[in-house]
Amino acid sequence: MNSLAISDADDAVPGANASVSITTTTISGLAGPSDLTSIALAATGGSIAALTVVGSTNPGVAEAFTVTDLPSPSTFLMGAGNDTFVLEGASYPSTIQTGDGNDTLRLGSAGGGLGAIVSAITLDA
Secondary structure: OEEEEEEOOOOOOOOOOOOEEEOOOEEEEEEOHHHOEEEEOOEOOEOEEEEEEEOOOOOOOOOEEEEOOOOOOEEEEOOOOOOEEEEOOEOOOEEEEOOOOOOEEEEOOOOOOOOOEOOOEEEEO
């Protein structure tokens, strides 16, 4: 079983992780200088059985995550800032822990539909 954990917990740069995008194949806007390095979600000889994404623990970093779909069951740990999390689609179960801060969570597409969320979502706010 392949599990992938990605953490940006120590990021203290204001404006970091301001436009994180997660799809079934890629995470962009989270890694590298100026958040310009994309992460391919792939496993040699198999698939990713579990994904964990950890945002900044710095209260001065307000992050924005948009998830169009999940590559596997996933856990998102949002961190301490005033974060925004948009879950447009979920083919696998996911857990969202918002952490400290005044966070905003939206489920469904920009048009308001929930049709792409076809699995359980657990929210720990």
